[in-house]
Amino acid sequence: MNKQKRFSDAEFDAVECSVSHQSLFDCLTKDEINMLDEFKSCLTFKKSQQIFNEGNYPLGIYCIDHGKVKLSHSGEDGKMQIVRLATAGNIIGYRALFCNEKYNASAIALDDTSVCFIPKDVFMKVLSLNTQLAQNFIRLLATDLRKAEDHMTELAQRPVRERMAKALIALRDLYGLVKGETTINVSLSREEIADIVGTATETTIRLLAELKNEGIISFSGKKISIENMAALEKIAHCYQPSYQYSR
Amino acid sequence: MNKQKRFSDAEFDAVECSVSHQSLFDCLTKDEINMLDEFKSCLTFKKSQQIFNEGNYPLGIYCIDHGKVKLSHSGEDGKMQIVRLATAGNIIGYRALFCNEKYNASAIALDDTSVCFIPKDVFMKVLSLNTQLAQNFIRLLATDLRKAEDHMTELAQRPVRERMAKALIALRDLYGLVKGETTINVSLSREEIADIVGTATETTIRLLAELKNEGIISFSGKKISIENMAALEKIAHCYQPSYQYSR
DNA sequence: GGCGATTTGTGATGTTTGTCATATTTATCA
């Protein structure tokens, strides 16, 4: 793709993991890319390993080269809430870094995952040099914030069944389908789905069984397929009360 | 405060509304302040008037000179969720601007409010000139995002009574007390409190009455006092189940 | 392959909470 200059293998790796997927780093100059390359390191995590841990201070940011990650925040009684999901090309760990806070959520690999770690100092240096990069992160944060606000409103107002439908659609949108199959390309436990939807694990199990009975989804273990997207979207969008008060 | 140069009255106003309250604009040079001054305009809103409206495109940002503002997002069935509250010195309207989106929430004055409007072009220009300003907004957004994530988790996991206690404490922290009194310095309807807590208006009314009976708060109309902060904090932090299953 | 641990599934149960109806109080404005 980039024919103007031959990169060494190491450099090319960094370009891979920062630029190829993500428009965020499009704006970097060669010098800036080289700065990042010099200090970046590539790390791999097996499924269910922690990439960073809620309560620790951030040391840098992580660009996901390939794999899937959940950002899981612990509630007061220890129950987890998944506040964001990430996939190849996404960056994680930037929020805490930007306000010098402890991580508010743990990042856990949902799959074997490889990431590119950029140390705090180098990243912040490049951020201060490149106005466009700063604006790209501003846009990213502002988008995250809108999503969070929408999610807050749904959690406060919408019933579990509707949130479940929305979550299944969102999972398919983010992770797509396993190629050659109709199953959503992410493997989540019932508990993890519950932590996305914001409900009890048992309720999630019952609700998935219900949707399966209705022919809207099908599943075997953690492989979930959407069989009737129109019906699922209907549940997700327009909430039909499942009961009517007598009149 | 700023003795280095005499400002005209108009200039001084702008400095007042952008710099005096808020550290966000500390980093501006004189030239940058002058740019903002030249194009800013001051607007006033009476209680319950809209400053901007969900669904419209932003034309600039608003710095609150004095007053109080709610940012209220409409749920699917039209029920409102208050996603942020703002007071003098805060800035509003920046989120939508940063990602070129429609406003995701309406800004409504909770009190007679005066704001300083800075048009999009000028603001974005200054933002691109001043790296420190960009980083300040990055920090602001990152902080907003953490708050939103915490709130999401609470909405998903904590009972209404606990969220109500948290909300009352947050209101006192943000708006303080009416001077010479013990009442929280903001006037909200029961419906607005419900839209903060994420519950039905009737539930809010009942819960406030309950807290009043317990001597934890007192109120007359919209004037609410916290009578027993320790007890309220206990409700807010450590959730004690109000029932026990038989064993 | 088999054993223990984890995950998934199911039933019973009752709390929490929202909804509707309606009264009462408070605010608004001619």
Added chain:
DNA sequence: TGATAAATATGACAAACATCACAAATCGCC
């Protein structure tokens, strides 16, 4: 000030959902 609208309050009730208990299936690992 009085009429009218809006906000607050209260009761009845049922749905939504969590919790606990325990059974069945699946997974991980030696």
